[in-house]
Amino acid sequence: DAGVIQSPRHEVTEMGQEVTLRCKPISGHDYLFWYRQTMMRGLELLIYFNNNVPIDDSGMPEDRFSAKMPNASFSTLKIQPSEPRDSAVYFCASRPTPAHGYTFGSGTRLTVV
Amino acid sequence: GESVGLHLPTLSVQEGDNSIINCAYSNSASDYFIWYKQESGKGPQFIIDIRSNMDKRQGQRVTVLLNKTVKHLSLQIAATQPGDSAVYFCAENIPPSNTGKLIFGQGTTLQVKP
Numbered sequence: 001d002a003g004v005i006q007s008p009r010h011e012v013t014e015m016g017q018e019v020t021l022r023c024k025p026i027s028g029h030d031y032l033f034w035y036r037q038t039m040m041r042g043l044e045l046l047i048y049f050n051n052n053v054p055i056d057d058s059g060m061p062e063d064r065f066s067a068k069m070p071n072a073s074f075s076t077l078k079i080q081p082s083e084p085r086d087s088a089v090y091f092c093a094s095r096p097t098p099a100h101g102y103t104f105g106s107g108t109r110l111t112v113v
Numbered sequence: 114g115e116s117v118g119l120h121l122p123t124l125s126v127q128e129g130d131n132s133i134i135n136c137a138y139s140n141s142a143s144d145y146f147i148w149y150k151q152e153s154g155k156g157p158q159f160i161i162d163i164r165s166n167m168d169k170r171q172g173q174r175v176t177v178l179l180n181k182t183v184k185h186l187s188l189q190i191a192a193t194q195p196g197d198s199a200v201y202f203c204a205e206n207i208p209p210s211n212t213g214k215l216i217f218g219q220g221t222t223l224q225v226k227p
Contacts, residue, residue: 033214042217042219043157043202043220045214048214091156091157098206099145101147101149101162101215102147102157102159102204103159104149104158106155106156
């Protein structure tokens, strides 16, 4: 299995632009999570899905952030418009059941200038 | 200006020594715990897990100890190697288990001196 696949690995964009981050979870994993990691706040859970349905989006910072999971093999995290304070590493993770740990992707390093 | 960030605890050990990384978890009802290792530029990687009905679990060169009385988790690494240098996170699963969500600690940096 290729693991959790995220793209792009790096993204540099100008303030005000739309950014879309992509994730392909491990096949058969029913849970998908989006995390943000910064030096200031560590690992923060933004949103997670179970069987493609958003379960908890209380960590999404504001309306500029949105996430979708149109099918079991694909999810997106969108920021529109982006701001410099959104600069961070964004991780996607998946797990088969709550009785198992997460498998993380390699992350997308986002820089908003 | 000066940047302000999380001040992660740092453990510095000599290559070949044993390392012990500690974690205080938040919820006495947590039923499942995991240790992750994060190397620079990479995502967190699963190391070992333990369920609340156990107090010790061993893997290859790693042992996790769980003390539910004081809500404490530790990771022991035997014969620490330079490749063990990373940030280590503990994570807990807070019931109801079917939420599927893990809560992560802030992390501890392990530095291995050659």
